[in-house]
Amino acid sequence: MDCINAKFVSQKISKTRWRPVSSASLHQPDIFATGSWDNEDNKISIWSIGEHGNMDDEFEGDPQLLCEYKHNGDVMDLQFLDQERIVTASSTGAVTIFRHHQNSQTLSVAQLWDRAHHYPCDNAPCTGLVCNSPEIVTVGEDGRVILFRADHKGVMRTIENADSSTIHAVTFLRTTEVLTVNSIGQLKLWDFRQQGNEPSQILSLTGDRVPLHCVDRHPNQQHIVATGGQDGMLCIWDVRQGNVPLSLMEAHSAEMWEVHFHPSNTEHLFTCSEDGSLLHWESSTNSSVPSFLQGGRNTSVLSRSAVAPGGGNQSLTSGWLSGDSTKGHLETTHMLPSQNLSVNSLDVLDQCLVCGTDGEAIYINRQVPV
Amino acid sequence: MEEVDVEPTTTLIPGIDFTHKHLGFVWGPGDILVYETEYKATGAASSGLCCPFVHVVRKDEDIYSPILRKLFNESHHIFVGLQKIKEEVPSKNKKPQFVSISKNYRSVIRACMEELQHIAVSTRDGNLATQYGNQVSILLAVELIWNLCEVLFIEAAPAGALLLHLLDWVRLHKADVDEKAREVLQSESPAEHPAYWDLAISYVLQGRTDEARQILVKQATLQPAARGMFKLLDTLLMKMPVYNPGGTQTLTEFDVNWRHWHEECDRCLQDNSFASNRHLEAICKILVGDEDTLLEQKDLLGTWYHFLVTRLLYSHPTVKPTELHYYAQSSMDMFLDTRGAPEPLDSILLAAFEFDIHQVIKDCSIALNNWWFVAHLTDLLDHCKLLQSHNLHFGSNLREFLLLEYASGLFTHHSLWQLAVDYFDHCPEFGRVYLELQIERVPLDTERKALKVLRICEQRQMAEQVRSICKIMAKRALRNDRLGSALSWSIRAKDAAFATLISERFLQDYCARGTFSDLDLIDNLGSAMLLSDRLTFLGQYREFHKLYGEKRFGEAATLLLSLMTAKIAPRSFWMTLLTDALPLLEQKQVIFSTDQTYELMHCLEELTAGKVIPSLDHPMQDEDIETTKVELLRLALARNLALAIVKEGTVEG
Structure with a gap:
């Protein structure tokens, strides 16, 4: 944990995201954005951990604030649309695109969809968003799924009443297909090519109504998703295989707020939680498939008293597996020094990891062993 | 009541003329609300309108x-x-x-x-x-x-080590010596810098003998004639014994050594060895702990506690903790006599030297604003x-x-x-009560925040607060026509009454529209269904529709009947259920057995005989339609009974 850098920023951080690195350059990411919540005045801020002309040695690696901009309401979600544009979801229901002017180091509002999510006579928080430039999909407490295009003022598509409860997170499966998770433990697939307000598929753990808070798609395998729930459980699903998750692992002792596959090294996965911990999941396996994708077997290897899913799982996954699943081994490492305030968000890119907490600190690790 | 320790300060509130108006106030946990009252002092003339503002007076700005x-x-x-x-x-x-x-x-x-x-x-x-x-x-x-x-x-720390710690303390808080040192040493000719001697003496005052020697060497090279004198002082400084708490030397041995060294310094003074250089003589006088010389350095010492530590260093290096207060008091008196009354900081430090912890805490509470x-x-x-x-x-x-x-x-x-929660947790007697009272008052703007607050309550088994937070969220969802969310929240709170209320809304919606909303939720209730009777009914009734939709008529019919006979369905809903039975009765094959048909008839009679014709659900409907419905039902039941008897008879035969 020596390589971890902590900075106190005087605001509770709800979201942290690395600015994408252009594929041509071999640089490590050096710019990230944060969003705050629960402040009287919330902000989005851009930080740099890169080299600066007048940087003293003592500030080495310490993130420097480049610019910030007032944000109406809590920042509920935040994503980079591209190198210059940032999309935020607000607790007021607004969806905003900010532009980061890198020459002058300023931020400005490029596009604002006010009250995109709303109740008949009140604001409804927008809880999550996902970008696939130029498309933006947002979800909210009002149960709507809305599709925007960055270059269009209007709304491209709204799925009214997509959910009777709150939708907590959304991710793209394919260019026309998104997956949402809600507060009664369901995963719903939506295909924008289909008209109507019905999901094309609903998955859920049978008999389980534990709210799901986050979802991330496997970077290479579009049908594999990871979800995290209120009970801190990590689930890996194959959306083609219905109601039984590939594996189910006890990860945290409270709400899991985010889960992320490593974008280039998919044997690694990261989760953070209300219990104040950030976990690094590493599967060392002989087969080419990470062990947490290998079904119920690995759960017995886990020291974290994992819960094995129902029987028959092995046969379900064996067709998908080519290698020997018994060789799978999963290791988890705590990434943060012990503290008890919620880790609300994390992002990982290359060897760099950034996370933000309710303890008003940003932690940065530039030597993640991946 | 105890006397107040200090006179309270007066805060003037802008916009309120306190000479003519009376103020009212309300205590808050951190702030005070102040407002103008309409109360008039006797004899005072009415002074026009009341100030329309409520003022928030905040004591702690630092937060x-x-x-x-x-x-x-x-x-x-x-x-x-x-x-x-x-x-x-x-x-x-x-x-x-x-x-x-x-x-x-x-x-x-x-x-x-x-x-x-x-x-x-x-x-x-x-x-x-x-x-x-x-x-x-x-x-x-x-x-x-x-x-x-x-x-x-x-x-x-015990005697000996105590002084070393005090020296560190003074050095750390008198950092301007290091600044001065940088300034002097970076100048072209340090020895001729105007602050040169101040620096050398400051080093000695802080007991930094090595640094003092280094800087004195610079002067010595400039004054070859006085080399012997410089050499002598250098030796004195070098030989000054320093107690090493971890070493083998006992405190008594150190004390003997120190006394020898002290006498040696004293001898040099008596010899007038430094008489020709007033600076060196001053340094030597400091070394023997001469109080008048020390007091001459007031500007370099800056504070009475620096004076105290220097004085101890050169007169009583083995001072015991219990003796401290005596030296502290006298040092303060000596040092401050010309400068007037001690400030709060002085009395706090003095209280610390007297080992009066409570006085320290009390004085700090008064002096600091948070x-x-x-x-x-x-x-x-x-x-x-x-x-x-x-x-x-x-x-x-x-x-x-x-x-x-x-x-x-x-x-x-x-x-x-959020930080406060952990502090309350570690207050065994009243922490819990404080937390219970405060946590309910956290404004809940989003579900995510509500979840965080709930987690705090659930971890501490604060059932009452969990219920109240869920209820707030359920009510809000209901107000916004989010029945599904409202139901989820009341299930989480295990709030049966509210779940019943929401189930009623679902059923009303169904009666009004003929379809269920929020099927994703109702189909997935699982064991949560058992929370309230009405919710159970809602789930079962939906199950009936599912079975019917899948054309599993036999199971559907059994379920429908059991909803009435097991008294799961509210009486007001029976007419709807019986009407739902109509298409099943009209099917070509016989679905309801004779026994089941008798039971259905019994239900219908119970409903009509008691004159509780379901007017609740259809308050505006004509009596005629109701009667027609009942007639239709009776006819269908009779026909079904006939068919069932024939069919059952046939099977038996």
């Missing part, structure tokens, strides 16, 4: 400083760590841990101070700069007091078992009282309330 927020956050972390030590280490020997925690607290204060200083210098706004400057000086004082308390109470310092220091001292004998006339004990005050202040802050 809103963005930089001090870092102090609160970082120290929270240390605080939580300290509370864990108690459980983990059973042995008595925790002192090193406590000292290291104390140092952590101080380094956080220092970091904050440096940042404030940095900002105070760079800001262009004069008012802000003054404000930051004030905060820096407060933090400086806080750190000074904390450090002294650390040395005296936590470290509790509870951060006293709460954390008291907590640490309490962990060191230094506060046991003290009881308050109110609340539980001093530690808990101060922690509660501090945490309550945090809770009034829109964002820092």
Whole structure:
């Protein structure tokens, strides 16, 4: 944990995201954005951990604030649309695109969809968003799924009443297909090519109504998703295989707020939680498939008293597996020094990891062993 | 009642003329609300309209400083760590841990101070700069007091080592010596710098003999004639004994050595060895602890406690903790006599030298405008078992009282309330009650925030608060026509009454529209269905529709009947259920058996005989339609009964 850098920023951080690195350059990411919540005045801020002309040695690696901009309401979600544009979801229901002017180091509002999510006579928080430039999909407490295009003022598509409860997170499966998770433990697939307000598929753990808070798609395998729930459980699903998750692992002792596959090294996965911990999941396996994708077997290897899913799982996954699943081994490492305030968000890119907490600190690790 | 310790300060509220108006006020956890009343003093003329404003008077401004927020956050972390030590280490020997925690607290204060200083210098706004400057000086004082308390109470060094710690303390807080040193040493000719002798003497005053010797060498090379004199002083400085607590030398041996050295210095003075150089003579006089010479260096010493430590260093290096207060008092009197009355900081430090911890805490509470310092220091001292004998006339004990005050202040802050929770957790007597009262009042803007608050309550088995938060969220969802969310929240709260209410809404919606909304939720109720009878009915009734949709008529019919016979369905809904039975009765094959048909008939009779014709669901409907419906049902039932008898008879035959 020596390589971890902590900075106190005087605001509770709800979201942290690395600015994408252009594929041509071999640089490590050096710019990230944060969003705050629960402040009287919330902000989005851009930080740099890169080299600066007048940087003293003592500030080495310490993130420097480049610019910030007032944000109406809590920042509920935040994503980079591209190198210059940032999309935020607000607790007021607004969806905003900010532009980061890198020459002058300023931020400005490029596009604002006010009250995109709303109740008949009140604001409804927008809880999550996902970008696939130029498309933006947002979800909210009002149960709507809305599709925007960055270059269009209007709304491209709204799925009214997509959910009777709150939708907590959304991710793209394919260019026309998104997956949402809600507060009664369901995963719903939506295909924008289909008209109507019905999901094309609903998955859920049978008999389980534990709210799901986050979802991330496997970077290479579009049908594999990871979800995290209120009970801190990590689930890996194959959306083609219905109601039984590939594996189910006890990860945290409270709400899991985010889960992320490593974008280039998919044997690694990261989760953070209300219990104040950030976990690094590493599967060392002989087969080419990470062990947490290998079904119920690995759960017995886990020291974290994992819960094995129902029987028959092995046969379900064996067709998908080519290698020997018994060789799978999963290791988890705590990434943060012990503290008890919620880790609300994390992002990982290359060897760099950034996370933000309710303890008003940003932690940065530039030597993640991946 | 006890007397007040200091006269309370008066705060004037702009816009209110207090000479003519009476003020009313209400206490809040952190703030006070003040308003003008309409009360008129007798004889006073009516002075027009009342001021329409309610004023918020805030005592603690620091909590809103963005930089001090870092102090609160970082120290929270240390605080939580300290509370864990108690459980983990059973042995008595925790002192090193406590000292290291104390140092952590101080380094956080220092970091904050440096940042404030940095900002105070760079800001262009004069008012802000003054404000930051004030905060820096407060933090400086806080750190000074904390450090002294650390040395005296936590470290509790014995004679010998005590003075070494005090020296470190003075050196750390008299940092301008190092600044001066940099300035002098970087000049072209240090020995001719105007501050040269001040620097040399400052080094000696702080007992930094090596550095003093190094700088004296520079002067010696300039004055070859006086080389012998410089050499002599150099030897004296070099030979000055320093106690080494970890070494083999006992305190008595050190004392003997020191006395020899002291006599040697004294001899040099008697010999007039330094008579030709007043600076060197002054240094030598300092070495023998000559009080008049020390007092001549008032400007270099700066404070009475620096004077105290220097005086101890050169007169009583083996001072015992119990003797400290005597020297402290006399040093303060000697040093301050010309400068007037002691300031609050002076009396706080003096109280510390007297080992009067309670006086220190009390004076700090009065002098400082927030509870951060006293709460954390008291907590640490309490962990060191230094506060046991003290009881308050109110609340539980001093530690808990101060922690509660501090945490309550945090809770009034829109964002820092989360930190307060851990402080309340570690107040065994009243913490829970405070938390219960405060947590319900956290504004819940989003479900995510509600979940965080709920998690806090659930971890502490605060069932009452869990219920109330869920109810707030359920009501809000209901107001916004989000039946599904409302139901989820009442299920989480296990609030049967509210679940019933929402189930009714679902059923009403169904009767109005003929379709169910929020199927994703209702189809997935699982065991949550058992929370309330009405919810059970809702789930079962939906199950009936599902079976019917899948053309599993037999099962559907059995379920429908059981809903009535097992009294799961509310009576008001029976007519709807019976109407639902109509298409099943009209099917070609026989679905309801004879027994089942009798039961259905019984239900219908029960409904009509009691004259409770379901007017609740269809209040505006014509009596005629109801009668027709009943007639239709009777006909269908009779026909079904006939068919069933025939069919059952046939099977038997």
